[in-house]
Amino acid sequence: MPSRLSDAFKSHPVHIHHKHLDFNSVQELPDSYAWSQVDDHYPNCHDVDSFGASESVPIIDLADPNALKLIGHACKTWGVFQVTKHGISKNLLDDIESLGRTLFSLPVQDKLKAARSPEGVSGYGFARISSFFPKLMWSEGFTIVGSPHDHFRQLWPHDHSEFWYCLTQTMHVGIIEEYKKEMNRLAGKLMWLMLGSLGISKSDIKWAGPKGEFKGATAALQLNSYPACPDPDRAMGLAAHTDSTLLTILHQNTTSGLQVQREGTAGWVTVPPIHGALVINVGDLLHILSNGMYPSVLHRAVVNRSCHRLSIAYLYGPPESVQISPLSRLVSRSHPPLYRSVTWNEYLGTKAKHFNKALSSVRLFSPVTLNGFADVNDHHNRVKVG
Numbered sequence: 336m337p338s339r340l341s342d343a344f345k346s347h348p349v350h351i352h353h354k355h356l357d358f359n360s361v362q363e364l365p366d367s368y369a370w371s372q373v374d375d376h377y378p379n380c381h382d383v384d385s386f387g388a389s390e391s392v393p394i395i396d397l398a399d400p401n402a403l404k405l406i407g408h409a410c411k412t413w414g415v416f417q418v419t420k421h422g423i424s425k426n427l428l429d430d431i432e433s434l435g436r437t438l439f440s441l442p443v444q445d446k447l448k449a450a451r452s453p454e455g456v457s458g459y460g461f462a463r464i465s466s467f468f469p470k471l472m473w474s475e476g477f478t479i480v481g482s483p484h485d486h487f488r489q490l491w492p493h494d495h496s497e498f499w500y501c502l503t504q505t506m507h508v509g510i511i512e513e514y515k516k517e518m519n520r521l522a523g524k525l526m527w528l529m530l531g532s533l534g535i536s537k538s539d540i541k542w543a544g545p546k547g548e549f550k551g552a553t554a555a556l557q558l559n560s561y562p563a564c565p566d567p568d569r570a571m572g573l574a575a576h577t578d579s580t581l582l583t584i585l586h587q588n589t590t591s592g593l594q595v596q597r598e599g600t601a602g603w604v605t606v607p608p609i610h611g612a613l614v615i616n617v618g619d620l621l622h623i624l625s626n627g628m629y630p631s632v633l634h635r636a637v638v639n640r641s642c643h644r645l646s647i648a649y650l651y652g653p654p655e656s657v658q659i660s661p662l663s664r665l666v667s668r669s670h671p672p673l674y675r676s677v678t679w680n681e682y683l684g685t686k687a688k689h690f691n692k693a694l695s696s697v698r699l700f701s702p703v704t705l706n707g708f709a710d711v712n713d714h715h716n717r718v719k720v721g
């Protein structure tokens with residue numbers, strides 16, 4: 336079994352045999368990007384729950400004394416929430432957004448110099464899950480695991496001026512490092528709020544370290560770009576999926592596009608961009624850790640005709656060697672463990688092979704065999720693929 340995040344896909348390489356588009360030069364949606372199963376993926380069309388009432392994703396102020404309770408409720412009922420007063424500076428959010436914009440505005444042949452290899456994790460390319468769908472997604476992504484140095488050297492090759500080259504590279508790398516550092520700090524804080532609301536304390540998770548700082552946690556930074564699209568009704572930015580993480584922290588620019596599905600309801604709910612707020616997704620590993628109490632949220636990104644959309648996802652997971660399984664405090668005779676233990680790498684490999692069936696493939700009981708005790712999250716088989 337691979338033990339480093341960067342090796343997670345060695346046994347399941349993704350070969351995508353498609354030419355990369357120069358999105359900006361396309362006037363008409365190419366057939367390879369036209370989704371035949373055009374469903375209701377327009378923002379605002381389906382911002383209702385199954386009872387017809389308007390519902391929106393909770394927004395939680397982290398400085399609110401009730402934050403713990405509110406987060407617990409949001410995790411249980413939505414698997415997603417937005418946070419304000421999170422302590423990440425506005426400048427840093429602006430910097431990472433503008434770095435993303437600079438990167439994606441490079442000519443496609445330059446971006447391809449940093450293309451992700453079929454068995455690799457880092458680099459430029461289509462979303463990994465593209466291989467499960469017959470049509471391409473109207474987006475491009477750049478994944479960073481570890482240092483972005485080598486990829487940035489490929490993207491911005493050495494030009495004539497040594498001084499300017501060093502300065503801009505140092506600035507770009509510095510922004511990424513600072514962003515990762517700040518996100519790591521916030522992710523640790525959110526972990527304790529999310530787990531605290533289940534009655535879990537620092538002594539329950541040995542791998543979090545003596546001070547509960549989650550030392551050794553691993554993460555990937557994913558920059559996503561969704562160019563304006565000539566035929567948004569027939570295109571898909573990023574197909575419906577859950578993240579294979581403990582949690583994901585998402586910064587979106589002012590253009591909406593992120594949609595989530597709430598358990599037990601029909602339709603998609605748009606997560607509106609709120610200035611300075613960050614979106615927090617429950618991922619599959621937290622779903623496992625919580626013994627199914629917190630559903631990992633099914634989400635997707637849609638595109639629009641006039642605005643370019645950018646999002647930056649910080650995909651946070653446990654240290655590489657840690658086995659994730661339902662926390663013993665959440666397991667009892669009436670609530671048996673729903674999942675077997677997995678490392679993050681093993682789970683990523685499983686996701687690469689089984690995509691939306693990954694969570695059920697590590698499940699010990701199906702909801703029907705549990706005699707009335709159902710796992711809140713059984714939507715994983717509802718994601719339409721191929």
Ligand SMILES: C=C1C[C@]23C[C@@]1(O)CC[C@H]2[C@@]12CCC[C@@](C)(C(=O)O1)[C@H]2[C@@H]3C(=O)O
Pocket residue numbers: 456462463464465478554555557576577578579580648650683686
């Ligand atoms: C750690 C990871 C999670 C991720 C695969 C990756 O290796 C890096 C990119 C992540 C991402 C972002 C877009 C959606 C997603 C499903 C994908 O194809 O790549 C996620 C992966 C995931 O959470 O499984």
Ligand SMILES: O=C(O)CCC(=O)C(=O)O
Pocket residue numbers: 557559573578585587592593634635636645646648
């Ligand atoms: O762009 C978005 O809003 C969603 C991105 C996402 O789901 C991801 O990077 O995993």
Ligand SMILES: [Fe+2]
Pocket residue numbers: 576577578583634
């Ligand atoms: Fe996602």
